[in-house]
Amino acid sequence: MRINAFxxxxxSRRVLDFPGCELERGKICAVIGANGSGxxxxxxxxxxxxxxxxxxxxxxxxISCGFMPQKxxxxxxxxxxxxxxxxxxxxxxxxxxxELSLMELKNAGGKTLSGGETAKMALARLLVRxxxxxxxxxxxxxxxxxxxxxxxxxxTEYAQKENAAVILVTHSLAQAxxxxxxxxxxxxxxLNDDPERMEEFLRFYGSDKxxxxxxxx
Amino acid sequence: MKTAFAKAIELILSGSPELLNILATTAxxxxxxxxxxxxxxxxxxxLYGAVRFPGRTxxxxxxxxxxxxxxxxxxxxxxxxxxxxxxxxxxxxLFTVKLMIIAQVVLITPIVIGSMETFVSxxxxxxxxxxxxLGFNGVRTFFLLANESVYQIxxxxxxxxxxxxxxxxxxxxxxGAIAWKTNVMxxxxxxxxxxxxxxxxxxxxxxxxxxxxxxxxxxxLLQGRLSS
Amino acid sequence: MKRVLSVVLATVLALSLAACSNAQTQATTTPATTAAPTTTxxxxxxxxxETEPAAPKVDLQILxxxxxxxxxxxxxxxxxxxxxxxxxxxxxxxxVALNTIGAEALINFLLSEEGEKLAxxxxxxxxxxxxxxxxxxxxxSRAEIPAATEETKQIRLSTxxxxxxxxxxxxxxxxxEEKYGYSIEVYSAGTGKSIANAxxxxxDLILVHAKSQEEDFxxxxxxxxxxxxxxxxxxxMYNFFVLCGPFLDPVGVKECATVKDAFxxxxxxxxxxxxxxxxxxxxxKELSLWPEELxxxxxxxxxxxxxxxxxxxxxxMGVCLTMAEEMGGYILSDKATYLTFxxxxxxxx
Numbered sequence: 001m002r003i004n005a006f007x008x009x010x011x012s013r014r015v016l017d018f019p020g021c022e023l024e025r026g027k028i029c030a031v032i033g034a035n036g037s038g039x040x041x042x043x044x045x046x047x048x049x050x051x052x053x054x055x056x057x058x059x060x061x062x063i064s065c066g067f068m069p070q071k072x073x074x075x076x077x078x079x080x081x082x083x084x085x086x087x088x089x090x091x092x093x094x095x096x097x098x099e100l101s102l103m104e105l106k107n108a109g110g111k112t113l114s115g116g117e118t119a120k121m122a123l124a125r126l127l128v129r130x131x132x133x134x135x136x137x138x139x140x141x142x143x144x145x146x147x148x149x150x151x152x153x154x155x156t157e158y159a160q161k162e163n164a165a166v167i168l169v170t171h172s173l174a175q176a177x178x179x180x181x182x183x184x185x186x187x188x189x190x191l192n193d194d195p196e197r198m199e200e201f202l203r204f205y206g207s208d209k210x211x212x213x214x215x216x217x
Numbered sequence: 218m219k220t221a222f223a224k225a226i227e228l229i230l231s232g233s234p235e236l237l238n239i240l241a242t243t244a245x246x247x248x249x250x251x252x253x254x255x256x257x258x259x260x261x262x263x264l265y266g267a268v269r270f271p272g273r274t275x276x277x278x279x280x281x282x283x284x285x286x287x288x289x290x291x292x293x294x295x296x297x298x299x300x301x302x303x304x305x306x307x308x309x310x311l312f313t314v315k316l317m318i319i320a321q322v323v324l325i326t327p328i329v330i331g332s333m334e335t336f337v338s339x340x341x342x343x344x345x346x347x348x349x350x351l352g353f354n355g356v357r358t359f360f361l362l363a364n365e366s367v368y369q370i371x372x373x374x375x376x377x378x379x380x381x382x383x384x385x386x387x388x389x390x391x392x393g394a395i396a397w398k399t400n401v402m403x404x405x406x407x408x409x410x411x412x413x414x415x416x417x418x419x420x421x422x423x424x425x426x427x428x429x430x431x432x433x434x435x436x437x438l439l440q441g442r443l444s445s
Numbered sequence: 446m447k448r449v450l451s452v453v454l455a456t457v458l459a460l461s462l463a464a465c466s467n468a469q470t471q472a473t474t475t476p477a478t479t480a481a482p483t484t485t486x487x488x489x490x491x492x493x494x495e496t497e498p499a500a501p502k503v504d505l506q507i508l509x510x511x512x513x514x515x516x517x518x519x520x521x522x523x524x525x526x527x528x529x530x531x532x533x534x535x536x537x538x539x540x541v542a543l544n545t546i547g548a549e550a551l552i553n554f555l556l557s558e559e560g561e562k563l564a565x566x567x568x569x570x571x572x573x574x575x576x577x578x579x580x581x582x583x584x585x586s587r588a589e590i591p592a593a594t595e596e597t598k599q600i601r602l603s604t605x606x607x608x609x610x611x612x613x614x615x616x617x618x619x620x621x622e623e624k625y626g627y628s629i630e631v632y633s634a635g636t637g638k639s640i641a642n643a644x645x646x647x648x649d650l651i652l653v654h655a656k657s658q659e660e661d662f663x664x665x666x667x668x669x670x671x672x673x674x675x676x677x678x679x680x681x682m683y684n685f686f687v688l689c690g691p692f693l694d695p696v697g698v699k700e701c702a703t704v705k706d707a708f709x710x711x712x713x714x715x716x717x718x719x720x721x722x723x724x725x726x727x728x729x730k731e732l733s734l735w736p737e738e739l740x741x742x743x744x745x746x747x748x749x750x751x752x753x754x755x756x757x758x759x760x761x762m763g764v765c766l767t768m769a770e771e772m773g774g775y776i777l778s779d780k781a782t783y784l785t786f787x788x789x790x791x792x793x794x
Contacts, residue, residue, distance in 0.1 A: 044346075047349065047350055048349060049345070049346045049349050049350065064352060065352065066350065066351065066352060067349070067350030067351075068350060069343070069346045069347060069350055071343060072347075073343040073344065073346070073347040075344075075347075075361060075364065075365065076364055076365050076367070076444075077364070085351070086351050122347070125351065126350075126351065129351075129352075131352070135350075296645075297532075297533045297645075300532075300645040300646055300647050301530070301538075301541040301542060301543070301645060301646020301647050302530045302531065302532045302533075302538040302541055302645050302646040303532060303533070303645075303646075304532070306538075306541065306542070306646060307542060309542065311647055312601070312630060312632065312647070393630075393632040393642075393647075394632075394633070395630045395631055395632060396615070396631060398630055407761075408606075408610070408633075409763075410761065410763050410764060411606060411610070411760075411761025411762055411763045411764060412606070412610040412761075412762070412763045412782055412785055412786075413762065413763030413766050413767070413782055413783075413785050413786030413789060414763065414785055414786075414789050415763070415767070415789060416789055417789075
């Protein structure tokens, strides 16, 4: 599975210049970088919610692609209905809800959930269906520790079971290291594989506050 | 004012067949026109609010202009088109409730479109992003947007209904306020005023407001139940 | 959406039901259903005062009436199906659909002995006096009136507000409809608008009261002469306009020898005068009563110099009467509307 090269420009500002890369099915690829480094733009362009310069096709069109935006959105219906929007498998839905400790809230209105709960629900909504490529933009950013652990397990399991490639945008290096088999480091809109620059970045982000793995770097 | 209130109650209790006919015509006209305007306006409003297609901005500007169309102008237009000498005179629609409904639909639909467009613009971005992220197509996204807008749809309906039931300029032009046929509350009030029978006019006004209040209560209750 | 509709319908229905129950008769909305009173009607049928308990006294009074130049003649005309109709762009329009058979039927009924008797007898019940009189030379029709057929059933009558608002049509028309099976749609507006409506092809016959406008209508070819009639204009009934003003009559129009003198006096003294200003029959009559040298006509420029006392309201009779009451002005009115106005206590606060 290949991501083609593309760029993204807002006005005169080039925010992203991506050289292209290969993705492997069944594996997770983490995307890290500072704020404004282009991670989310990268994810949105892959998902198709933002178009690249010149409307370049970034993926082969035969790939089915699921995307969890940075801001999770609950539709105006119960949590369970929100999830069943994306498939009729009630058993699967209930299992995922259970794993994410949302079972008790399954009949609650989607709009009544907290930020973390909404994120869990949005993740569950994606995980009940098969996608060739799953793009997750900071899925655990607002989840508690228990939720993060469950989410990580579910995502890893999904990649293997569905034989799907997963792109995981995250701020947590620890999480990236725990889950991913490859890391894309975005630096000012460009991919950077300079180990020194990475080292420098790591020094700033060395300890992940509140991360369950607590700094496995 | 006191006598007008007394007269309003007396008038309702009297059950005068003419009053009942006026009430029935008013209900038929304003409910039909507001519902048709809703059915037309909601999809267009959602489209305008959610999709950035070429030519959208001019369409939105035109729609906003139409929102301010004076009812008499709309009435005059339909009067000329459907007069015996007009291009559609053969259809014999002038001075019928049908044409009153059509004129009102033209008048009210832009209001529904505008109200929906404004609301949907505000929620479209996250809904579209999420729907696209799940791999949903346009039709599915449209229904999700409609579902997210239920509260606003009710509010838009009430706006449309209020305009329909309170409107007099267009209805009097195309309806002609013909007794037992096209006379509605507002045109009847106008007639009584012109006759110098103010207390009867006020009495009808009170009845009109009461009906409006009841419809508003009913729809608002429904809105609360269906949009939670 | 179905649920919305049903709830809304239920609400309206509930209200209608509430309105139906506990029925009570009310005179003002259901015009007299009893037969026309004879000329020697009992005096106690004058308007019952109990229906208007808190009615404030109306200052506006009839100061001048029954002057020959205030005669208000009502004329029937059948719209000519071959009239030179034009559309909004002035382009000629052929074959405008008119129900001439129905129009002739209604005219022949109104001008029949029965119809004329009904018209002349109307008003005593409601107002305590007759509102219309038959012209001595009113044409009388003895023509056979055909029963309605599917094609001729709908008759569109364009008329003036005073005829309709006085209740005359509501009194006569149901009798005609019941007898011959027609169904009449009454469009009422000021005479000018009413005639314009007929010229747009939206009326089968007209009943109006402005001679000059009627004559224009005839000379433009819009009126059809009935076979059994002598003229296109069938003037058959009349009443008098009334000149109303403040009870104290500051200008003293009551003492004037003729109504034209009264109008001259109003103009000389610059007393406030309310004009309909809407091209109605009342307006047309009023214009004919001013001294010629003032040059007051329908066009706004013609009275631009007199705006300190001459108020062109461009409104219905009722609204104008209120203005006159509030401004303490003089006004020309048809009698029926003035009587309704007075009965309702005039102004509303």
